[in-house]
Amino acid sequence: MSQAATATVRSRWLPAYLALVVATSIATGVASWLVLPRPELGPLLLLCLMGIVSFQIREPDVGLRISFSFLSIILVASAAIVGVFGAWVVGSVSMLIDRRQPRWTATMFNAAMCGLLGAAAALTYRLLGGAEGSAMTHMSTAQLGLHVGLPLLAADVVGCLVNASLISGVLHLDQGIPFGVQLRRVLSGSGVAYVGYGIIGLLFVILWFPAGLGAFSALLVLAPLLAARWAFIQYGEELRSHERTIDTLVTALGTKEPAAVDRSRRAAVLAEWIAEELGLPPGQIGTVRYAATLHEIGHLGVATRLLRRSPSSLSPTERRVIDGHCVVGARMIEGIDFLEDARSGIRHQHERFDGTGRPDGQAGHAIPVAARIVAVTTAIDDVVRDPDAAPVVSIADVARRLRADPGRFDPDVVAAAIVALDKHGWPASAPAEVAS
Known part of the structure; x- marks a missing residue:
């Protein structure tokens, strides 16, 4: 639909x-x-x-x-x-x-x-x-x-x-x-x-x-009520400060790679939808959203000339440098307490469900759920932004591409992603239209 x-x-x-x-x-x-x-x-x-x-x-x-x-x-x-x-x-x-x-x-x-x-x-x-x-x-x-x-x-x-x-x-x-x-x-x-x-x-x-x-x-009873209100206000302000930190990091990434800002926003929205479809608890949904938003933050440690080149023109060594951004990104946010759980989602986003991925060769459900979701969201973005793709990319096309390599993604995450796309459509600012 x-x-x-x-x-x-x-x-x-x-x-x-x-x-x-x-x-x-x-x-x-x-x-x-x-x-x-x-x-x-x-x-x-x-x-x-x-x-x-x-x-x-x-x-x-x-x-x-x-x-x-x-x-x-x-x-x-x-x-x-x-x-x-x-x-x-x-x-x-x-x-x-x-x-x-x-x-x-x-x-x-x-x-x-x-x-x-x-x-x-x-x-x-x-x-x-x-x-x-x-x-x-x-x-x-x-x-x-x-x-x-x-x-x-x-x-x-x-x-x-x-x-x-x-x-x-x-x-x-x-x-x-x-x-x-x-x-x-x-x-x-x-x-x-x-x-x-x-x-x-x-x-x-x-x-x-x-x-x-x-x-x-x-x-x-007004005193305890006002105290409770104050505590909730502080909690809300803490959450808003977390969002400001995320925004600052994404803005910094955008100064080096402007297109990454929109990719981060789309990934965050889609990752949250997938997490909801999987029935994850609210705390984990927040972790997934943070990991998806910052999944490319490691690009700050990659030379700009490499980021601007097309993937087909990169040498194997240059490709490995870019692919290493996930480890670099996880290190960059080390020490930020509220992002601690999201770090594993960033570090392991290039792992494969069959255990042949990078950087640690984790397999199956040993791969953090945030990483499994981020892997699918970025792959979907690649499908929709593929310059060789049709102007209107159908959900069936997305599903077919995701399932073309059975060992790459968690099948449960792929299924949840398809349901989410069918329910919500494509996140705002997508460069192509997703149809039913």
């Missing part, structure tokens, strides 16, 4: 998915209003205000396409403080005011998603026998743990799963990211944090009811 056809499929199903989520959320709110107990107005307004504020001061980018706000903590607490309908209202209202989101469809989806998240968490709490309101006041510590703590932590887990599932669904339809890959990405990025959300939410509830502080408890 071509890129245009894939986009058409997504554009057909995405609106239906958004409409289904919004309709389900509205139906959930109406049903909970009609069937279940209704919350007190004062606590509901306070929690809505906290939700709105938390979302407005969120950190929109902490890496891995994940944002951070206090809203999840407030929704967990809302499950016990204002019940199912109240938690649905808090989630929905908090997301309706979004100054950073110009698309009303995205705002509606976010509001519906958080409404469902709040309602699902509160319903879980209720079904597990979670205590409500004044019933907590005279409970012992053991009773609080059994009738408040455990149901609230279970509600937290359910909320995490609902959030991850709905986000993974929309990104799968909108961007073609495999659902399972995105689900693991969200859970690995925010799943651990959700444990902290549950604990802080439990603290909020205990301060509100058993401690008898009521609305004043909101002030007491």
Whole structure:
């Protein structure tokens, strides 16, 4: 399937998915209003205000396409403080005011998603026998743990799963990211944090009811919330500093070999797609992307006159010098901590799956997965940029060329690459068109 056809499929199903989520959320709110107990107005307004504020001061980018706000903590607490309908209202209202989101469809989806998240968490709490309101006041510590703590932590887990599932669904339809890959990405990025959300939410509830502080408890939970926000901001800044380092290295390569900049970008995108298709965890996907982006960084140590000559005009000795760029590149980034895992992907990109490659003769799955992926991405780029190739290179042509030498590539990586190309098309800035 071509890129245009894939986009058409997504554009057909995405609106239906958004409409289904919004309709389900509205139906959930109406049903909970009609069937279940209704919350007190004062606590509901306070929690809505906290939700709105938390979302407005969120950190929109902490890496891995994940944002951070206090809203999840407030929704967990809302499950016990204002019940199912109240938690649905808090989630929905908090997301309706979004100054950073110009698309009303995205705002509606976010509001519906958080409404469902709040309602699902509160319903879980209720079904597990979670205590409500004044019933907590005279409970012992053991009773609080059994009738408040455990149901609230279970509600937290359910909320995490609902959030991850709905986000993974929309990104799968909108961007073609495999659902399972995105689900693991969200859970690995925010799943651990959700444990902290549950604990802080439990603290909020205990301060509100058993401690008898009521609305004043909101002030007491602000300190850990702000500390958590600061920690996530630092994490996001660290990831952005990594990207700036990568950009600096690629820019340096571009001053010597301008065409290498586009090759690096294409390789990074395609390598990430392949890694996603293989179901690699988020940390490994990042390593693969770094290795693909810097797979030619060793060219900085190769004479410019050799890089500018056509491969057919090189002597065997000159060819070996250029082929040695992978070892040179791995040495060049030695000592950069966050690139340590990517070094092996750069060093071993010229290994062969049958063990007859360079520089160390590694074979099969002993070759780092990043290196096996980089080998395929660079080979695909060579096929598409081949001056003797037709103006339109089909995916079948790419598959045929990759499989022409059975011992060269990991067959699983080749299969994942073909699926990725069929799903996404060719990365931007490709010099030729890839057709179905």
